[in-house]
Amino acid sequence: MxxxxxxxxxxxxxxxxxxxxxxxxxxxxxxxxxxxxxxxxxxxxxxxxxxxxxxxxxxxxxxxxxxxxxxxxxxxxxxxxxxxxxxxxxxxxPWVSERTAQLARDKYRMRLAAQAHDVRQPRFGLARDLDEAFDVAEGVGFPLVLKPVLGTGSMFVRSVADRDELAAHFEFFRHGAWAGFSRDPLHRAAVAEYGGGLLLEEFVPGPEISVESLVVGGVTHSVAIHDKPLPTGPTFEEVYACTPTRLPAEVAATAAAAAADVHAALGIDVGGTHVEFRLRNGTEPVLLEAAARLGGGPIYRSVLLSTGVDLVEGALDVATGRAPGIEPRERPAAVGFWNIFPERAGRFVAARGVEEARADPRVVELDIYREPGEPLAVPPQTFQGHGHLMFVAPALDALDSTFRELTALVRLETEPT
The missing domain is CATH 3.40.50.20 (Rossmann fold)
Structure with missing residues (x-):
């Protein structure tokens, strides 16, 4: 086998x-x-x-x-x-259906499916040129977010505050949204369907979170919620996340229930998922993104260290028809991670402070993905960091201060190409 x-x-x-x-x-x-x-x-x-x-x-x-x-x-x-x-x-x-896989990848179709199931989400529209973007903006309102139909990791995503900023940024992000994902398996069909259009979505103020779940037999088991304190804009690079959530218990329960509603809307009845929300007024989950797969990068290990639940093992159990064990520990550990970007794009020279950071007992992982000489992009022209640092903190209220202290140690040095 x-x-x-x-x-x-x-x-x-x-x-x-x-x-x-x-x-x-x-x-x-x-x-x-x-x-x-x-x-x-x-x-x-x-x-x-x-x-x-x-x-x-x-x-x-x-x-x-x-x-x-x-x-x-x-x-x-x-x-x-x-x-x-x-x-x-x-x-x-076992896996999600082909229809559901398309809905989870195509952000415009995702929006339509969520709308049909009354899932709370931003106002949205699709624009192929600047004139159409101005028309869509009338209904969506400012500030708004420019977003690719395909893609991940906040690549070619940006908020714009008004018509002037929309005019300044629309074409760059529209072009990048398609050129940047030219190797995507859905690229050719999506270009034909949307004519190179870009999503425009209402900017939702409030804290951002992600819900990590396993879906077994159509039942959602939410294992962890990550708070995402940084950044709030304009390009939304995924810099810092931490778990367990510091939300009030009733708000966390509402977010978990909202993730289950998203799964129902998209038809996700099996496997691992990663669903992102903004909390309007700090309490109301508004759907940003949903993925029919485990959260990327350090999220797997972050959940494991915090809750004791092995999401990769669980996803493999589900995929092979076995019953997964989903028993988070009663008192989750405080865990955070930093996706590492350089200050500016360029040729990678060296990673400074790595050994010093690794010697700190609070650091449980520090991986640099690139080698000197490789080009390093910065948001919005990259979908992920070029390394990550994961740490444990003695308590929830020490997460942010620990993040600031440890991240001050490491720097990716670049030189102009």
């Missing part, structure tokens, strides 16, 4: 793959990695099948060529959720 992981290069998923490898070994199964250009990833799999994962039909053909029975198929990459849905549907394995 084999477990298939459909993957694309992303150093922030190293621990996801390592845990998947241990899971397969523990169950006496082979871990088969389907991806192009595997390097370090090959060390974590029993076997690598080279395939262009940007093409769902190529992925399906590669899976059909496998001779060993397949017990489950998963991905930890946002762009590959529809390809896994295609494979799972063909093999009769």
């Amino acid at each position: 084999s477990i298939l992981v459909v993957h694309k290069g992303n150093p922030s998923r190293r621990r996801h793959l390592a845990r998947a490898a241990r899971y397969a070994a523990d169950h006496g199964e082979e871990l088969v990695l389907l991806m192009a250009g595997a390097t370090w990833e090959a060390e974590l799999a029993d076997r690598v099948v080279p395939v262009d994962t940007a093409n769902a039909e190529d992925v399906l053909a590669a899976v059909k060529a496998e001779t060993a029975p397949v017990s489950g198929v998963v991905t930890f990459a946002e762009a590959l959720v529809p390809a896994v849905a295609r494979v799972a549907a063909e093999l009769g394995l």
Whole structure:
């Protein structure tokens, strides 16, 4: 028997793959990695099948060529959720439906599905040029947020305060929203459908959170909520997150229930999810994004360290038809992480302060994903940081001060290209 992981290069998923490898070994199964250009990833799999994962039909053909029975198929990459849905549907394995995979990836369709199910969300519209953007802005109102139809990690996302800022930024973000995701498996079809349009959404003031869940048999089990204190704009790069949430218990319960409503609206009845909200007036969850896969980057380990729940193990249990264990500890630990960006884009020279930070007993992970000489982009032209630092704090009220203290130690130094 084999477990298939459909993957694309992303150093922030190293621990996801390592845990998947241990899971397969523990169950006496082979871990088969389907991806192009595997390097370090090959060390974590029993076997690598080279395939262009940007093409769902190529992925399906590669899976059909496998001779060993397949017990489950998963991905930890946002762009590959529809390809896994295609494979799972063909093999009769647990995963979200192909329709749901499309809704979870296409942000305009997601908005329409949420609207049809009365999920609270921002006012929104689609604009293909600046004149159309001005028309949409009349209904959405300022400030508003420019957002790609496809994509992840706040890449080519920006708030604009008024008509002048909309005029100044619309075309740059519209172009970047499509050029920046040209390798996305849905890119060609989405360009044809939307004519290169950009989403315009109401800016919702209030705290931002994400809800991490496992959905089993249509039932949502919300495991953790991350607070996301930074930033509030204008480009919304995902810099700092921490858990457990510091929200009042009743607001946290409302957010968990709202995540279940989002799952119902999109048809997510199985697997791991990551749902992001803004809390209007500090209490009302308003849907920003929803993903039919586990939260990216350090979120997996953050949840594990805080709650004791292993979301990768749980997602693999669900994908292979096993019953996952979902028993968060009664007193979660205070955990935070920093997605590391340089001050300015350029050629990576060196990471300063890394050894000093690693020597601090509060630091549990510090990974730099890039090597000197590589180009480092900054928001809004990158979808993730170039490393992360994860830490534990003695108490919830010490999270922010610990974040400020530890993040002052590390710096990614760049030089102009």
